[in-house]
Amino acid sequence: MKKIAIVGITGYSGLECFRLLYYHPEVEVAKVYATSHCGEKLADVFPQFDGLTDLVIENFDRQEVTEQCDAIFFATSSGVSKELALSFIEQNFPVIDLSGDFRIKNPETYKKWYKNASVNIEYLFKVQYNLADLGKATKPYIANPGCYATATLLALAPLVQQNLIELDSIIVDAKSGLSGAGKSLSEASHFVNVSDNMSMYKVNMHQHIPEIAQQLKVWNSDFHALQFTTSLIPVTRGIFVSSYAKLSTGVRFEQVCEAYKKCFANKTFVRIRRQMPQLSDVIGTNFCDIGLAYNSVTNVLTVVSVIDNLMKGAAGQAVQNFNQLFGYDDCLGLKFMPQI
Amino acid sequence: MKKIAIVGITGYSGLECFRLLYYHPEVEVAKVYATSHCGEKLADVFPQFDGLTDLVIENFDRQEVTEQCDAIFFATSSGVSKELALSFIEQNFPVIDLSGDFRIKNPETYKKWYKNASVNIEYLFKVQYNLADLGKATKPYIANPGCYATATLLALAPLVQQNLIELDSIIVDAKSGLSGAGKSLSEASHFVNVSDNMSMYKVNMHQHIPEIAQQLKVWNSDFHALQFTTSLIPVTRGIFVSSYAKLSTGVRFEQVCEAYKKCFANKTFVRIRRQMPQLSDVIGTNFCDIGLAYNSVTNVLTVVSVIDNLMKGAAGQAVQNFNQLFGYDDCLGLKFMPQI
Amino acid sequence: MKKIAIVGITGYSGLECFRLLYYHPEVEVAKVYATSHCGEKLADVFPQFDGLTDLVIENFDRQEVTEQCDAIFFATSSGVSKELALSFIEQNFPVIDLSGDFRIKNPETYKKWYKNASVNIEYLFKVQYNLADLGKATKPYIANPGCYATATLLALAPLVQQNLIELDSIIVDAKSGLSGAGKSLSEASHFVNVSDNMSMYKVNMHQHIPEIAQQLKVWNSDFHALQFTTSLIPVTRGIFVSSYAKLSTGVRFEQVCEAYKKCFANKTFVRIRRQMPQLSDVIGTNFCDIGLAYNSVTNVLTVVSVIDNLMKGAAGQAVQNFNQLFGYDDCLGLKFMPQI
Amino acid sequence: MKKIAIVGITGYSGLECFRLLYYHPEVEVAKVYATSHCGEKLADVFPQFDGLTDLVIENFDRQEVTEQCDAIFFATSSGVSKELALSFIEQNFPVIDLSGDFRIKNPETYKKWYKNASVNIEYLFKVQYNLADLGKATKPYIANPGCYATATLLALAPLVQQNLIELDSIIVDAKSGLSGAGKSLSEASHFVNVSDNMSMYKVNMHQHIPEIAQQLKVWNSDFHALQFTTSLIPVTRGIFVSSYAKLSTGVRFEQVCEAYKKCFANKTFVRIRRQMPQLSDVIGTNFCDIGLAYNSVTNVLTVVSVIDNLMKGAAGQAVQNFNQLFGYDDCLGLKFMPQI
Known part of the structure; x- marks a missing residue:
């Protein structure tokens, strides 16, 4: 049973990560972080979760994650994970990053398209961009592809x-x-x-x-x-x-x-x-x-x-990358059939 | 592992029963019946199931059901199960009936509202109308409530x-x-x-x-x-x-x-x-x-x-009634979280 | 040809008033007012009007209206017309008010439901609340009913x-x-x-x-x-x-x-x-x-x-009230057929 | 005032022609034809027209059209106008044909794409395919372009x-x-x-x-x-x-x-x-x-x-072609503003 933290729980990708991980047979969602609604119960902010979870939205706490969790999902806007994630890279702590911050290997290109300075290039090369259906997650920091x-x-x-x-x-x-x-x-x-x-x-x-x-x-x-x-x-x-x-x-x-x-x-x-x-x-x-x-x-x-876009294009592929990283079957927790 | 037959697989409720039962941990969908597309693969008629099932749509066969299955779901229009289901009642074979045929206990009332003759009253009284959240399925033939x-x-x-x-x-x-x-x-x-x-x-x-x-x-x-x-x-x-x-x-x-x-x-x-x-x-x-x-x-x-309407109002409640009938936890295979 | 001013042009009701009055055979929309986009061309802010109008969005100017126009439409949120409209009432200048400010004749009731002080009661009684299909606009200030x-x-x-x-x-x-x-x-x-x-x-x-x-x-x-x-x-x-x-x-x-x-x-x-x-x-x-x-x-x-809601429930009824006030046929400029 | 017949009144293009022509200042819709609902009032079949028209849907009658009308609109599926329209071509009677029957000048090409024999080539060359915004309708039979x-x-x-x-x-x-x-x-x-x-x-x-x-x-x-x-x-x-x-x-x-x-x-x-x-x-x-x-x-x-697609792509362009054919301004009856 792996303990997982999600950063950016209030966005669509964060909520979708939560939904998928909640019933993943090998996962317990241990921490959910955001910059708004801190201190409020997740089920109070999103009443559709009424009765399903007692988790409280908290301010991000790096140390808490490394001490209490086995991996972290960044479901944040571009610009956030490049601030918060560097220490995880240094520690080889498992990260699935759904944002665009570490996808582009050329800092000039990143700057041009994201209107923002790139992370230092040495970090970029410690990160694996992994299109899960054609690759295999091996490095601890995975840049999850865009939708x-x-x-x-x-x-x-x-x-x-x-x-x-x-x-x-x-x-x-x-x-x-x-x-x-x-x-x-x-x-x-x-x-x-x-x-x-x-x-x-x-x-x-x-x-x-x-x-x-x-x-x-x-x-x-x-x-x-x-x-x-x-x-x-x-x-x-x-x-x-x-x-x-x-x-x-x-x-x-x-x-x-x-x-x-x-x-x-x-x-x-x-x-x-x-x-x-x-x-x-x-x-x-x-x-x-x-x-x-x-x-x-x-x-x-x-x-x-x-x-x-929220499954294969975001949270689904993120869980697939997590599965690969931790040696589970690609499909674990991801067997969803199309509805009507 | 219970083997289940679904009658009326091509309709919305039939497909939803299939979807829910497909991943139910104690169920194998063994037979799918319809009056159209007989002989065709389910995944050919509904290409969204491509790669997920090899089941073939067949003509209803009463004997096949009783010999090879443990229960049957009727996801048929009104008028059908009252024709096909009587022998199951006689044999006390487990049936979850999603149609309206056995819900009304008064034959006059049924006739007035369904514009159709009711089944014989002796059968009606062998059937349990079970609103799953306020009752407990005990009789082998369950009339699943309308949406x-x-x-x-x-x-x-x-x-x-x-x-x-x-x-x-x-x-x-x-x-x-x-x-x-x-x-x-x-x-x-x-x-x-x-x-x-x-x-x-x-x-x-x-x-x-x-x-x-x-x-x-x-x-x-x-x-x-x-x-x-x-x-x-x-x-x-x-x-x-x-x-x-x-x-x-x-x-x-x-x-x-x-x-x-x-x-x-x-x-x-x-x-x-x-x-x-x-x-x-x-x-x-x-x-x-x-x-x-x-x-x-x-x-x-x-x-x-x-x-x-297709979950709690049809297939979800049907599976819940099935769970009650076979002694499983009400929630087995039904833990779906609301999306976004 | 009556010259009309519209206050609140950027909202849905304002735009709908503009659309209906634009082709009204007896009307020229002379002035469009708002609190945002002032100084910009209407067709620059709403590019769907490209090529259809040269009107410029302006800051409300009471004197301009009374000197250059024959009537004014208030398509404003509640709280606005009760500030801007009093002098028009005093002058008996024709006003069609689509907001809720003058609909309620009891100041206590207004305050309770609109969380806001009502206009002085003497003004309220100079205003006619006119459900156009069951009444006849006669007073110069018409409170147009809500949708x-x-x-x-x-x-x-x-x-x-x-x-x-x-x-x-x-x-x-x-x-x-x-x-x-x-x-x-x-x-x-x-x-x-x-x-x-x-x-x-x-x-x-x-x-x-x-x-x-x-x-x-x-x-x-x-x-x-x-x-x-x-x-x-x-x-x-x-x-x-x-x-x-x-x-x-x-x-x-x-x-x-x-x-x-x-x-x-x-x-x-x-x-x-x-x-x-x-x-x-x-x-x-x-x-x-x-x-x-x-x-x-x-x-x-x-x-x-x-x-x-934007026609009979707002701008359509407003034009109908305008037609009544100026002695035109109720239907002038309002003969729209339902589409498909 | 031109009297107009519409063939195919029950389809979307037919209804849209009716809607546009109904308020066209120089047009009276005199006849509406269809193959279903013949003998019924248009407003009974399409109750949204309640109170707006007394027209009765009738079986197509060629002679009636040429004797009582000034022009005819064919808003029919492909295959129909090529059967019904030939005599109008022979008489140089004004026709606006919204179907695809006379658009393709090469009979082989028509047959290949429409799976149907083309009209005789001598008729094809009496017909003008007129993209109204880049052409000018001059021949009496206009093939209105597809959407x-x-x-x-x-x-x-x-x-x-x-x-x-x-x-x-x-x-x-x-x-x-x-x-x-x-x-x-x-x-x-x-x-x-x-x-x-x-x-x-x-x-x-x-x-x-x-x-x-x-x-x-x-x-x-x-x-x-x-x-x-x-x-x-x-x-x-x-x-x-x-x-x-x-x-x-x-x-x-x-x-x-x-x-x-x-x-x-x-x-x-x-x-x-x-x-x-x-x-x-x-x-x-x-x-x-x-x-x-x-x-x-x-x-x-x-x-x-x-x-x-129903205006510029069908009925709107058809009316524009009609306007050109009869010497009216292109925009007559077509000044519709975009809604919200």
Whole structure:
């Protein structure tokens, strides 16, 4: 039974970590931290937990964590974990970091996209960026991938790794539900402005662009850049990514399909589907579903990938990374079936 | 490990039974029956189950059930189980019936509200109507309460049982999401007609009226009738019931609150809340949350009760009844926390 | 051609007044005032108006209005018009006030429900509260009824005016879409908290209660109090009111139907419907649709009334009051048909 | 005052034509035809029209139209107008055809995409395909463009006409609300399957592909093919098109912006926006709003275009074509402002 602390309990990812870890058979959530509501019972602030927990929201206490817990989840906005996490890195204390602070290995790039100074580079290299379905968590500090990055990287992995497409032809049109934007109140999250609406945002400026590009370059050094845009759709959960690319000369569609099957063989949480997947196939689960189509007139491959942004795109993958780190089965505590 | 058959697998309640039973630690879903898609794999018809099950949808086979299974769930439209279930009653084979066929003990009443002949009365009396949070399943054939009936009866139980209100003053204004109306295609379920809309339906004619009245009369023989109306709101899951009644002379609000706490003490799945509950507090869970308010100017008590119609209002309560019948803890396989 | 000023242009009612008045054949919107965005073009702040108007948002200027305009619309939060409007009353300058400041004739009552000192009583009596479909604007200062009040009063008018019901049996269960709560950002208006949800709010404390009661007492001095509750449903526009009352001894349902038809004969904007109306029947229009049902077992009459809260419940009725005040046909500029 | 007949009144486009024409100052809707509900009053079948019209739905009668009407709108599914419209073409009787039957000039192409024999080619060439904002209706038979085609063609016009992009690099990711799929009942339009969901459909097979390609080739004979995909989003109205293309060597973004401004100068209904437009900016209006962004790293231009599929994408453009044909101002009866 591992004792876990969660920092940032009041946000969507923090609450989702709590929900998943609460029933994880090998976990006890021991501490929940936040900067607001300190001293209040979790179930008083979130009355939906009435009768389910006696935990009290507390101010973060580093020493308490290292003495009483076995691991810590950072479900914080960017800028927070890079302040609070350094001592954990120094002690090799297990951390699952859901924020973007340690994902980018180039401090210049981080600064450009996050408008903020990066952590010192020596720390960056002690951290493992681990896309859980294609990697294996081994270092004690895991940078958990971003939601858009997860859906996009899983969709493009076989293509980029195996040179199946023209690398400069990638266009990604990604859509997200509102929980992806977090809890902060803004005109953009007011029901009246979201319902019956759709909008593109952060055009060519989304901070997941360098995260995706960095990993694609790891997979294929010839990769240069991708066109990536993000839009909001009126749903609470879910990321729907449509990726387009031209097949390399001589590559056949059957070969592409084969490459996906091989790449994700034995990966419980990635399903290569015969039809195009829908958001509803994965909401509430840790799955990433992928569908493929080829247009011989334009030589364009279409890849659709869908995830629940709070599960596979955040807390689900975080628990999966935790499972890997502690030697549990990837699926432990993560067997959620899609609802209706 | 109990082997279970589900009849009506293609409907919402059938699929929800499958989802809940699939991960129930003491259950193996052995057979799934339907009248359509027979011979097809469940995961081909419902591709969201891709990789999760090899079950094949089959035509109902009575003998197969009694020989290979330990219990059967009827998740069928009214009119079906009364045809298929009689032999199970005769054999005392465990049945959880989610349909309305065996809920009404008076054949005349059944016929009036269901526009259909009732089953023979001798069978009716071998069946137990069990509101799982206030009863205990003992007879092998359980009539699982209806969704509206569950939310309404739990809201009114202490009031009617203990004569706290004027019995002829009860007004129930109940609202349901679309999954409550089932999968059948109609203008009323077309997205364009539901989104941004609300409508009242089956005014004074909903078939849950006699079911509620029957149970209220069991609790208090002075009870005569209740005003009960049903409206559709643009959500997928959820029942939101607003009940109104005048307090009996001399009854104080504090006394009412006390009665609710006492009535549902030690009932894990019914939570008497300090604030009025919202639908989102219970969606995806087996909870019924109840809130109370009193208006001293009008002497009217307002009771809000909320449930997930497919969980507490159907499959969740069905599994709870199954747990009771087989001696498991009520909560086994039903510990779902509310999301976000 | 009347020149109109709108105060509070940045709120939902202000924008809706602008939209309706913009194409009103006898109106030119001359001035738009607000406390934010002053000096900015309306079409810069609300880019959906790009190319449609050159108006600039300005700081309120009383003298400008009286010198350059023929009438003013106050689409402000409560507390504002009672500060700004007094001099208009003194000058008998035409005002349509959409706020609650001048609706309540009893200063004590106003203070109790609005948590705020009332305007001086001499002013209150110079103001006409005019439910446009049952009255006729004659005084220059019109207090435009509230959204809930409009839908509820039109539903109850014949019953209370003609003593058709037991006056102490009225239960009103009212539901509103999110635009009714205004633009202010709060957890309660965040998309994630509204979508797939329903909640009751301000239980027994909604400020429209005294407004409704005051008018019912005008219609029938025997009236004492009504039970009135309000809930939020996940739609942008619309109020759906379910009213319940016991028929007085000897009153037949046919008689009730007749009373409604008579009461609203020749009222273009109130339609007594043969079936129960839906929200979608009136969204985008100035209609109030009403449906009736009677339950002979409980002796309860059910009345459903639906309106678009920003049209009939605010700006539409305001324009209707303006039309009456200036001698135009009630329907001028208000002939909107329901969409799909 | 022109007398108009509408064929296909019971569908979404038919009803929207009715709504727009009803208040058109130079139009009287004289006849409404359908294949169902014949003999019933329009206001009985669609009770939201209660009190607004006495029109009776009738069986189509060719002679009645030519004798009593000045023009006819075909708001029918593909396959219908090609049966009913030939005699109107022969008589040069004014027709606005909202269906796809006469849009494709190549019978082979029509047959391939519509799975149906085309009308004889001599008729095709008597018909004018008129994108109303870039053309001028002159022939009596107008093929009104499709909804996706309208939003896509307006977005791409300056680029393709003026050789600003690499023609083989066009990727169009188009999203539509549910009214675009029509009223027919299917699992895909059931509220439960649409709400909180998104799905791609008719991948590489949408029948608007050849319509778009045909027009792009008219504008630039070097054009060959475009990648075009369509997805459903959970809104009732609206088309949101994201188009991507690489700029031709030497073309600067400022030059592109200039081209758009010039192309749509004096086009009331096309607005080149400084920010990216949202769906809500145009719902309920006849506008097409367009926004532009350029990524210098990938050399990709992003164009977002949004329309209301039933207005600009169907009935609104149809009325605009009617206005052009009869010499009225383009905007007559079409001045709708965006709501909130």
